[in-house]
Amino acid sequence: xxxxxxxxxxxxxxxxxxxxxxxxxxxxxxxxxxxxxxxxxxxxxxxxxxxxxxxxxxxxxxxxxxxxxxxxxxxxxxxxxxxxxxxxxxxxxxxxxxxxxxxxxxxxxxxxxx
Amino acid sequence: xxxxxxxxxxxxxxxxxxxxxxxxxxxxxxxxxxxxxxxxxxxxxxxxxxxxxxxxxxxxxxxxxxxxxxxxxxxxxxxxxxxxxxxxxxxxxxxxxxxxxxxxxxxxxxxx
Numbered sequence: 001x002x003x004x005x006x007x008x009x010x011x012x013x014x015x016x017x018x019x020x021x022x023x024x025x026x027x028x029x030x031x032x033x034x035x036x037x038x039x040x041x042x043x044x045x046x047x048x049x050x051x052x053x054x055x056x057x058x059x060x061x062x063x064x065x066x067x068x069x070x071x072x073x074x075x076x077x078x079x080x081x082x083x084x085x086x087x088x089x090x091x092x093x094x095x096x097x098x099x100x101x102x103x104x105x106x107x108x109x110x111x112x113x114x
Numbered sequence: 115x116x117x118x119x120x121x122x123x124x125x126x127x128x129x130x131x132x133x134x135x136x137x138x139x140x141x142x143x144x145x146x147x148x149x150x151x152x153x154x155x156x157x158x159x160x161x162x163x164x165x166x167x168x169x170x171x172x173x174x175x176x177x178x179x180x181x182x183x184x185x186x187x188x189x190x191x192x193x194x195x196x197x198x199x200x201x202x203x204x205x206x207x208x209x210x211x212x213x214x215x216x217x218x219x220x221x222x223x224x225x226x
Contacts, residue, residue, distance in 0.1 A: 042217070090157060100145075103148065103214060107157040
């Protein structure tokens, strides 16, 4: 089944403890991105990647890092999480960065930073 | 800067009704517009994608239209069912590398 998977689905952590949220897709998509969803602010893009080793900032990149060493994986790294990073995170992918293609989203990761 | 607005914010209807969800955007230079469904605690499911050159797309009981000149898209749901209850999000892609700009969503409740 074609899908985007994320792990973990739920995470409670403490301020400053480094964490990684994994994202993987099995559709051979070149383009991947991360969004966060917050009440009243909607979904906002954090980072995106057009292909392996090609990443760039979205609208809200502060406090996050990403890497794209393999085509299928695009992990989101929080080096020193803070409470304002408590949010619902979504990974998305599409065939290429070309704007013709539909985007597919993962199931989400609910992160709580205390 | 693109802004996407969805009206109404919430909608409650009896089963069987045909209904229209509205999405408006400020920048008409969009590449495409995508409608999603979000169920509580779950991810976003893509419903329909309309390219900028298209006027509408249909999938089953769903029909989405796009009018770039007026900056509007509508999602029409025919013969609504309780299983249609969810939040519906529209998102435009209009610049940047595949960055979707989302509306706040319409929370739909279809009661038996």
